[in-house]
Amino acid sequence: xxxxxxxxxxxxxxxGDPGLITVKAKECIQSADxxxxxxxxxxxxxxxxxKEAEIxxxxxxxxxxxxxxxxxxxxxxxxxxxxxxxxxxxxxDPFVFGRGGEEAQELLSYGISYEVIPGVTSAVAAPAYAGxxxxxxxxxxxxxxxxxxxxxxxxxxxxxWDIFAKSDATxxxxxxxxxxxxxxxxxxxxxxxxxxxxxxxRWGTTTRQQTVxxxxxxxxxxxxxAGLKSPxxxxxxxxxxxxxxxxxxxxxxxxxxxIVITRARAQASGLVAELNRxxxxxxxxxxxxxxxxxxxNPLEAAIDHLDRYDWLVLxxxxxxxxxxxxxxxxxxxxxxxxxLKFACIGPVTKERLADYGIISDILPETxxxxxxxxxxxxxxxxxxxxxxxxxKKARTILPEQLTRMGALVDEVTAYETxxxxxxxxxxxxxxxxxxxxxxxFTSSSTVTNFLTLLDGQNVPALxxxxxxxxxxxITSDTIRAKGLAPDIEADSFTIEGLIEALLExxxxxxxxxxxx
Numbered sequence: 001x002x003x004x005x006x007x008x009x010x011x012x013x014x015x016g017d018p019g020l021i022t023v024k025a026k027e028c029i030q031s032a033d034x035x036x037x038x039x040x041x042x043x044x045x046x047x048x049x050x051k052e053a054e055i056x057x058x059x060x061x062x063x064x065x066x067x068x069x070x071x072x073x074x075x076x077x078x079x080x081x082x083x084x085x086x087x088x089x090x091x092x093d094p095f096v097f098g099r100g101g102e103e104a105q106e107l108l109s110y111g112i113s114y115e116v117i118p119g120v121t122s123a124v125a126a127p128a129y130a131g132x133x134x135x136x137x138x139x140x141x142x143x144x145x146x147x148x149x150x151x152x153x154x155x156x157x158x159x160x161w162d163i164f165a166k167s168d169a170t171x172x173x174x175x176x177x178x179x180x181x182x183x184x185x186x187x188x189x190x191x192x193x194x195x196x197x198x199x200x201x202r203w204g205t206t207t208r209q210q211t212v213x214x215x216x217x218x219x220x221x222x223x224x225x226a227g228l229k230s231p232x233x234x235x236x237x238x239x240x241x242x243x244x245x246x247x248x249x250x251x252x253x254x255x256x257x258x259i260v261i262t263r264a265r266a267q268a269s270g271l272v273a274e275l276n277r278x279x280x281x282x283x284x285x286x287x288x289x290x291x292x293x294x295x296x297n298p299l300e301a302a303i304d305h306l307d308r309y310d311w312l313v314l315x316x317x318x319x320x321x322x323x324x325x326x327x328x329x330x331x332x333x334x335x336x337x338x339x340l341k342f343a344c345i346g347p348v349t350k351e352r353l354a355d356y357g358i359i360s361d362i363l364p365e366t367x368x369x370x371x372x373x374x375x376x377x378x379x380x381x382x383x384x385x386x387x388x389x390x391x392k393k394a395r396t397i398l399p400e401q402l403t404r405m406g407a408l409v410d411e412v413t414a415y416e417t418x419x420x421x422x423x424x425x426x427x428x429x430x431x432x433x434x435x436x437x438x439x440x441f442t443s444s445s446t447v448t449n450f451l452t453l454l455d456g457q458n459v460p461a462l463x464x465x466x467x468x469x470x471x472x473x474i475t476s477d478t479i480r481a482k483g484l485a486p487d488i489e490a491d492s493f494t495i496e497g498l499i500e501a502l503l504e505x506x507x508x509x510x511x512x513x514x515x516x
Contacts, residue, residue, distance in 0.1 A: 006080040008107055010100045012093040012119015013041035017205035020120045021045060028117060032087035034079045040091025040231060069099060073106035080112045093121040097147055097174050123172045126204025126233045130211045131247030132240055134170045139238040142169045148176020165190035170237035177230040181220050188216055197240035202232035207281040209249060213240060252279025253503055260439040262287045262446040271495050283430065285423035287449035290318050293392060293413040302387055302412050303330050306337065311386040315345045320352040322414040323389045334358065348494060373401040382406035389414035417445045424453045431462040438467035440498060444478035451482055471498045
């Protein structure tokens with residue numbers, strides 16, 4: 001009986017920025033049964049994998065190897081022999097110091113079918129993000145990619161230091177941070193001028209990017225002073241001098257700012273993506289989890305008797321999601337809502353409702369419950385029955401005011417917010433190290449739960465110098481009620497408004513030309 005064999009895709013995951021993944025690589029990840037990924041492959045890329053895909057980490061970091069290369073090779077063979085499609089994600093390009101050639105040879109020896117999906121190598125991308133072109137007509141027309149360390153079992157070195165030193169090529173060393181001193185010494189011993197420009201780029205193309213420049217005779221001290229460690233690439237050559245003119249990535253408005261995102265992970269992607277685009281490094285510490293209510297009977301009963309209601313008021317995207325999830329679970333669809341009028345708080349809630357083909361009859365001018373009340377003030381609500389599906393713990397002003405207008409309000413729990421504490425230790429460690437610039441709060445519950453995570457700590461001391469950014473006045477009031485003061489409050493009570501407020505704050509904080 002012929003054994004079913006799968007296929008292995010040796011995929012270049014790119015240099016770190018998940019946006020630099022190729023279309024073909026993304027398609028391979030999406031269809032793979034198994035994803036085997038390295039330390040330098042962005043974890044964001046795993047989001048493309050199927051829910052049922054097996055995810056295996058085989059990272060190698062500074063001598064700390066999850067699996068040896070030989071065991072990784074055998075793992076790929078084993079999974080392919082099970083008839084599975086395997087996406088082997090390797091940082092950068094699999095054939096540029098990625099040991100992809102060794103893995104391909106191993107697969108070939110077992111008769112395993114494979115393909116190579118090239119990736120953007122950090123040897124080119126990291127300098128580019130640092131404003132350093134590896135070739136330039138006024139400086140050099142060629143470039144050399146060189147390993148920063150050779151395999152330890154080699155009997156003699158193949159490094160041609162005399163050629164490297166005499167060449168006008170840009171020299172790009174990969175994986176060479178620990179050997180920087182030796183690399184510098186060897187180049188100068190063989191005649192490379194000591195004033196040759198040098199740059200090290202750590203975590204290139206990511207929001208963690210750090211660049212240190214100098215010359216051959218100063219770079220070791222500069223790197224030590226900056227505390228720069230691997231992973232980083234080393235660029236040697238006159239093109240490094242172009243960085244002052246061409247640097248672009250680290251000129252983004254929020255570059256280098258470490259911003260904590262306290263929103264539920266499932267809802268944070270838009271905020272994280274936009275802040276990343278602006279150069280910020282987002283630390284996701286979700287303080288809340290959105291979950292169905294423990295008792296779904298009231299919501300289900302309301303949906304069973306929708307014919308009793310005149311209005312459906314939705315106050316958040318979560319309310320929309322859980323209402324419709326329950327509606328569909330009950331075997332109904334939007335036709336059951338045909339007789340209702342709708343009111344929403346906020347444009348995002350309105351857009352989410354529109355996803356179901358329904359246009360809101362009322363959208364308040366601002367995004368607070370008070371504004372909804374104002375929007376209803378011109379209507380005769382006497383005797384009108386209002387269904388209000390929302391969070392278990394919510395402000396009472398909306399149902400109270402609607403009731404005063406004569407409406408009959410049926411408030412039911414559509415979802416609950418629960419404490420999420422998975423990131424507690426990381427949060428406290430980073431705050432103690434002074435490694436956080438700002439914390440964003442998108443609701444009162446994120447404030448309350450954030451401070452719950454810090455219970456037992458000296459909160460004022462931990463948050464000294466940390467910018468507290470609030471999405472709106474209600475959230476700000478909660479911050480104040482906890483004895484703290486919001487530094488930033490969005491004018492428009494939306495994620496977009498919060499981002500604008502952060503930008504405005506940091507633009508004001510930047511020194512002007514006159515200050516320099």
